[in-house]
Amino acid sequence: MSGPIISEPTTKSESKRITIDPITRLEGHGKIEIFLNDEGNVANAYWQVPELRGFEKFCIGRSVDELNKITPRLCGVCPGAHHLCSTKALDGVFQAEPPEAGRKLRELFYAAHYIHSHIAHFYALAAADFVLGPAAPAEKRNILGVVDAVGVNIGSEVIKHRSYAQKVQEMLGGKATHPVCGIPGGMSKPINEDERKQIEEWAKSCVEFSKFTMGLLGDVVLKNEAYLDLIKDPGIYYNETYYMGLVDKNNKINFYDGDLRVVDQKGKEVEKFHPSKYLDHIGEHVEPWTYEKFCFLKKIGWNGFTDGPQSGIYRCAPLARVNASTGFTTPEAQKGYEQLKDFFKGLGVEGPIHHTMIYHWARVIELMHASEWLLELSQDPMITSKDIKSPTKTPGEGIGCLEAPRGVLIHHYVADENGITTDVNLVVGTTNNNAPINLSVRQAAKGLIKNWQVSPGILNEVEMAYRAYDPCNSCATHTLPGQMPLKAVIRKPNGEIFQEIQNF
Template structure:
């Protein structure tokens, strides 16, 4: 079927994400495709630049997660210059990174996940936004969320050194230490951060898990794929956002791979399709078997649910409790329900808050040894972090002067792209029957990928800055019968 369908590649001209749904003669779905424009070229832009510029350049790739790119690039520079940062520097980096994860996850929970769950997936479109969430949970809560994010952003700005983009990361350490005075102020924010995280968890329990219909929806077959899962783990195989080994588990939860990021090319390969520029990574050992799930298929996923699935637990006490509850409620590890990403994200919010609290109360955080000066000749470096949306790898090559000669960035959404494609197709098949397509149904199709919070063309900034979705529905003769733009 796929070869009969010609879908023009999306260009930056349109600035739209696009879902194309092809119906058969009964009005059921024969295949649905999800495409979003992608801006590549940052890799080329890096060539010929000084390696030390990479954390600044790559942090501009994304208007939402500069800290993730900055930190992955900084770690790649540690490797490039073969230099090990002092403990205090590592802790400061992890501190900033953990705060970033906390604020980014909370943004997602309230702004994107919230509307689906708090307001309801079939609620009128106009209510399914953060205002709907605020109306439902109360104005005070909305203010509290925004105030908390502001405090967290304030710390990142202060420690990161610059309002627009962080500039703290240097090969071998960080540019600035934490003073005792700042530490004391941040401690107070960390206390509130933990309270805030637990409040997010309570909200999820009350509003979402207390509602049988939501739980049914989360666990419905339409949003379920039995794939492999990948995440960055500490030495005890607990989730770690900043460092560790990459672990992969199979659809039954058994470890199949555990490797340092430097070896990623031995484990991950990419597959191309004619209908999209996006490349689909898969596990080399299993090979590409098409858009299918199961033990035989090399498709894997990343992001909060995948991280939890790939781990044996969480490294902080309250998050561990919630981790156990998560798997008890959803029938054991691994959980294959895509929509459980929202709940997994809340478990990570609690972990991030607790870890922030631990790090800011660590006596070493105010140490003054924050930089090991590189002395080795650079050649090749690879760095990894867990971005909010999953494993993020930066890989650089340089000449002996430290001028970059090559770069490869493997971003989280890429790892997930095959699973997202399957999710959209599966959800469309499950929801659209007999040619009936309404707004609530389309939203449920969109929910399939919203749970991943995909990030493709995020570098653009021109007004209005947003990217609505265009949904096109074709009949059995491949004629366009309906086009819906999600811009009101």
């Protein structure tokens, strides 16, 4: 981690500015700007994303059936999510619903993707803050530092089980990182019995490893009183927002399909809709200082960077899925869900859990669910069926939606009758969480930085606010105002501003 760049004020009345650039242990690039007032307390803080990918624009004009090979290149960490969501959108474009065996084969692939992604975040990106402590030296806050602290044996188990998940993705997806298995109306190839047995063996091991990880969370985090005090402090990692998640007909979490359910700060359902209606419910706000859009609930409206019932800001990803649902469909994950709820009931919290750091706990429970899901599907007799494709029709418009590890993911394509893409819209997990990440960074900065007291450890605790969301800025930066925002300041020889020119 590079040290923070700190700019001193040129006058006594000018606010002090702290820049954390680059921010660390996330996918993509970004920085944090913190502004202090004359008392040395935080006046404001921003999570700023200065990179632009532009995938929505350069997909236009391409053959629409190429998009599920192009969009996974958004990110090397979550290509499986983009590939399947894109493929689901192509199902709609070509009016081709996959047969049951084809859908289950996609879900088998996706369960492995979740295992691979959640292991990577919990152990490689987040664990340094738990295991080593927020104020540990920067050179130690990484996966090697974690392995050194917990032991090589545990480190090898982490690598082994992430490898198992990656091998399943390679087996089904054709490639380990950027899959090519999905086609409109199904999957490109089945698996045989030997492959099924191998996946089942790996899945059983992943279930046991997930149990170990849940135990590790309990031993390292939940028994650390100092860390728990930091997590539970309502002045640091806490925001009362709406929550959105994909659920089945019983309001249980479903990573692959279902309706989008929104609950308020008290847990009351305020909206439930099919993803094909997302434009009626989700709005996208833009600001000139970042290349990521800000999602909000149209029913409430955009009311700035604030939380509470009057704010249309909502959260997605693991904690949001827990809050927007009634739990999981697999037994061990449901036990974990009930333990989490019971823990907070003991603290007097009956409804949604608003404590941002609990994203990590929810993520570990989801790792358990994904492992059980992988095992369940690998034992399904239908999983080796060769009936995995449906015929396609004349292309048109399609919307795909699933729960990416980082939150609700939507791909929306429009094609002409020749199959050429004419319009693309992507709403990704980190776009949904962009506004709440700003809220969380600001809340943490205000709660931690007091009376000019700033240290590398405190700044890492500010970074922990965004790290809880497991953000992916590579995925989330698209077309902000539709052009590169530029500002030019022309000064006279004496330094006085002559003219300011900007295109936003």
